[in-house]
Amino acid sequence: MKIREKASLLPQEAEVYENLTARENILYYGQIYGSPNGEIVQRTEELIDMIGLRGRENDVTKEFSGGMKRKVLVARTLVMDPDLIFLDEPTTGIDILGARTVRNLIKKLSKELHKTIILTTHDLAEVEELCDRVGIIVKGKLAAIGTPDELEEKFQKAGIEDVFIGLTTGEGVLEEDQHFPKKKRSLVSRLLKRSEGN
Amino acid sequence: MKTFKQIQALVKQELRSATRARYVILSFVLGPLFMWGIQGGIQALMGFMITSSQQTETLYVANYDLGNSRSDFAPFSNLGELFIQSLNTSSQSPDSLLEGATINTDTYSSWEYSELIELINNPQKADEATPLVIIPKNFTDVYLAYNSSLNHTISPVVELYTLPSGLIGSSVIEAAVTMTAKSLFTKVIVEKDVTVSTKMITFPGEEEAVSGFGIGFIGMISIMVAVMVPSSFVSTSFAGEREKKTMESLLALPISRFNILFSKLLAGMVLVGIFTVMNIIGLLGFSAIIGSIKNDSYSSVFSIEPSVDMLVLTTLMMLLSAFIAMGIGISLASLSKDVRSAESMYTFTMMFPAIGVGMIGMIGGLPEQTFGGIGLLFYLIPWTHSTALLSKGLYPQTYASSTLTGSIPLDLVLHFGYLLFLIFACLFVASKVFEREGILT
Known part of the structure; x- marks a missing residue:
């Protein structure tokens, strides 16, 4: 429960409450956290401005586009000003403009507000644009972790996409990664050896 | 204090969502008025047919x-x-x-x-x-x-x-x-x-039961609607959250599953309370419709003269029955993937017992009077206790010879206590079933 008070989660398939307005969606989550009502209201208004919903905040979200709904979801996730934010594919399934808005917001949270954000995505361009550190998961296991530059240097690739492809196919990947504890290193080693054998 | 605020927020959200959905207005507010109005029309038509019948x-x-x-x-x-x-x-x-x-x-x-x-x-x-x-x-x-x-x-x-x-x-x-x-x-x-x-006269040779047409009719209608009306709310509130993909985010919040469950139940009871009030209004309107028929003989047979006792007991019976139905419904909804499945399961599970109990109440008898010893098995159905509570509460002399414990007051305590026990049992089961809801599944 204490972790949930400090962290916030936006699942990939999350949806807004369609019978509530944008403001009510955000306020609702703030009230669940038990913050004083005045604080929640003020924070809600700030978020509405931050995510660009001013003018539509009193509209029922049933009428919103996918991008606008995603904005409401992001705002809802941020209402209690969490220290740690989990975003599971926040730009999946929304239009380009909406995705751009969400990315800009993530950048702002990270660079200006110094929030710790754990972002999961399949969009490697998004990774390069937004992420300070990258963890690459292959077959359910963490195969590599580091800054983009570190990974490119380590795996001798020109971009994160190539690093990822290399890790998933076993093509031209170095044998050891010193960032892993022995157990994980051995798993990666086994993966690499198996791919060499093929 | 924080828990209270959380529950308050959840209840407000549930009620706000429900009131903005058309089904609530139809089911909980207009439904009972419509139902009693239709019934009044049917009874009036019956009265016309009876008084003009050549048979x-x-x-x-x-x-x-x-x-x-x-x-x-x-x-x-x-x-x-x-x-x-x-x-x-x-x-x-x-x-x-x-x-x-x-x-x-x-x-x-x-x-x-x-x-x-x-x-x-x-x-x-x-x-x-x-x-x-x-x-x-x-x-x-x-x-x-x-x-x-x-x-x-x-x-x-x-x-x-x-x-x-x-x-x-x-x-x-x-x-x-x-x-x-x-x-x-x-x-x-x-x-x-x-x-x-x-x-x-009721066969096979059990003691006869005496209760007017009115109370039997009220008991039947009240039980059936109290059990069936929560279906839409329970299905939407639980299976609907899963279907609409809002459940996962809710479970990630710093609120216990029990509080989520309790809040939804509380919101449901508020809606049932509204429904009960509308039902009582409909009942009074029905009585007025029948009483206004210019045929003393007909209205003397079919009219209902609501007393304070009747209204209080009917209200209590409906609230208790609806609470139990919601507790059972939550467990069913937690097993369903979507709203339609949840509603179907709810209807299939609840309808026949509710109709059976309602019909027994309609003819004014208790199950053991109608079916003999085997009728006691009906007391496994929760709502049998509701109708028994209503009948024995209003007509203690009539049912004095048909008590389970030997006295009417003890019987009333037994029925009421059993209903309360069932409410907590259903809540417990529902909370355990709801515990199965996972995050990021």
Whole structure:
């Protein structure tokens, strides 16, 4: 429960409450956290401005586009000003403009507000644009972790996409990664050896 | 304080969502008004059909009244015959429910009282002799003694025996005699002094149950709607959150699953409370509709005269029944993938027990009276206790001989306690089922 008070989660398939307005969606989550009502209201208004919903905040979200709904979801996730934010594919399934808005917001949270954000995505361009550190998961296991530059240097690739492809196919990947504890290193080693054998 | 705020927020959100969905307005507010209005229309139509029907029913009368054995009341020689005279007159009246009925005083005139009782208690032959009015031999004497006595402890009794399907009931008899009575004497008999003891014959030979049409009807409708109406809310509130993908985010918040469950139940009970109030309003409207029908005989049979006791007990019965239904419904909804499946499961599970219990309540009997010992199995269905609570609470004397514990007050405690126990049991099961809801599954 204490972790949930400090962290916030936006699942990939999350949806807004369609019978509530944008403001009510955000306020609702703030009230669940038990913050004083005045604080929640003020924070809600700030978020509405931050995510660009001013003018539509009193509209029922049933009428919103996918991008606008995603904005409401992001705002809802941020209402209690969490220290740690989990975003599971926040730009999946929304239009380009909406995705751009969400990315800009993530950048702002990270660079200006110094929030710790754990972002999961399949969009490697998004990774390069937004992420300070990258963890690459292959077959359910963490195969590599580091800054983009570190990974490119380590795996001798020109971009994160190539690093990822290399890790998933076993093509031209170095044998050891010193960032892993022995157990994980051995798993990666086994993966690499198996791919060499093929 | 934080928990209270969380629950408050959840309840407000549930109610806000529900009130903005059309189904709530339809189900919880307009539904009961519509239902009672439709029922009132049906009853009014029935009344029209009954009063204009060409089919006659034969009312058998056996008059054993020996007449006045007291010389100081000379004018009142045989009140039993006066009673029969009024029945005959009303059978020829166009406004009477007895219109066209044949008053047969010949068939059983030579039968002994015991022979008649044996006949009507024979399942194969009872319908040949019913409805049957028996005027006892001391009818006139008892009436005169009653009138002259300051205590009024004994009132003369006319016995009416009828089968559940029979149209002629005690109210019809009373109304029939009253409306055609020309003498003050006869009116006084029916309105003030005479007890028309209606004995509803039920087989196989169990004690008869006496409760008016009105309370049986209220019990049936109230149980059925209290059980079925929460279906849409429960399905939408639980399975609907999963279907609409809002559950996962909710479970990631710093609120316990039990509080989520409790809040949704609380919101459901608020809606059920609204529904109960609308149901009571509908019931009062129905009573007014029936009472406004310009046919004293019809309205005397079918009208409902709501008392404070009836309204309080009906409200309590509906709230308890709905709470249990919601507890069961939550468990079913947690097993369903979507709203439609949840509603289907709910309807399939609840409908038949609710209808069964409602029908038993409609005929005014308790399960053990209707089905004998095996009828006790009906008490496994929660809502049987609700109807029993209503019936025994309103008519303790009527059901005094049919108690489970030996006394009516203890029976009421038993039924109420069982319902409360079931509520907590359903909550416990529902909370365990709801615990299965996972995050990021």
